[in-house]
Amino acid sequence: MQKKKKPSLLAVLVASVLTLSTTACVTSPKIEYVREIPAIAFPVFPPPNSVGYDEDTDTVSMPLWYWQKIAEYKIDVDAIEDYLDALREASR
Numbered sequence: 001m002q003k004k005k006k007p008s009l010l011a012v013l014v015a016s017v018l019t020l021s022t023t024a025c026v027t028s029p030k031i032e033y034v035r036e037i038p039a040i041a042f043p044v045f046p047p048p049n050s051v052g053y054d055e056d057t058d059t060v061s062m063p064l065w066y067w068q069k070i071a072e073y074k075i076d077v078d079a080i081e082d083y084l085d086a087l088r089e090a091s092r
Helices: 009-023 064-091
Strands: 052-054 059-061
Antiparallel strands (some): 052 059
16 A cells, blocks of 8 residues: 655645636736728719710719729728717717
């Protein structure tokens, strides 16, 4: 029969401290999200002669850059609306 060896007090203390230090709740710093207000650039409209309407097919044709400007404008407006909604929610 083997004799059971009692762990030393120092070993128990070190094991306890290491266990507590790895499992202890540590408060993490609050992350502040910086919401930048995007700059709004109004689209530059093409001259009227570059926009065409075809009555047979009921379609409007415009330069590609015009449609890109409209898309960029819509994205900017949506971003600003989201930002303002977040400010309203934060102020409640």
